[in-house]
Amino acid sequence: MGRENEPHDRSRTSSTASSDAAAADGGTERRLVAGWEGRYYEDFSVGDIYKHPYGRTVTETDNVWFTNLTMNCNPMHFNEAYAAETEFGERLVDGTFVIALAVGMSVVDVSANATANLGYDAIRHHAPVFHGDTIFAESEVLDKRESSSRDHVGIVTTELRAYNQDGDLVLSLERTPMVLKRSHANPSAAQPTGWPEGIGTQPEDLS
Known part of the structure; x- marks a missing residue:
């Protein structure tokens, strides 16, 4: 790895x-x-893979609250009677919650020292997430480069991948934060x- x-x-x-x-x-x-x-810009090497710790079980409360907070009115996320009649047979976890969860899990290894997130790209939902699924995430460093406008940071691109407890890939995306250089940090x-x-x-x- x-x-x-x-x-x-x-x-x-x-x-x-x-x-x-x-x-x-x-x-x-x-x-x-x-x-x-957390890692500073100098700590990243292209090809490195970080398996983020802990994992997180998704609950019904997570899904309902997040759906309400973001005003997502698709009944697939909050109407059990409606969802039971679909091909899935039950409610699905809001996909944007899965994105937020996987990104949050990656922060400890990838962007704890980021000064900004420049973009999220190539987002793909590969499989549905249901209440009670446990999500695990890992990040692979795809690219790193010096910033052309800011001496104190570098730019790192990673692919973030999330899996359920059965090992099924449920999400992948690329994200690109600007990460502080160790030489400019003083913790x-x-x-x-x-x-x-x-x-x-x-x-x-x-x-």
């Missing part, structure tokens, strides 16, 4: 030396350890992405 990209280790903060010293004296080592921050164990400065445990708290 693809090459594994190891998370960039930013866990050795300025407080680590004092923590190591405490451990050497028989104390308990305490240190700030960086978690997964740390003390201030990971999304955290305001100074919140929670700080290096000086460990000295």
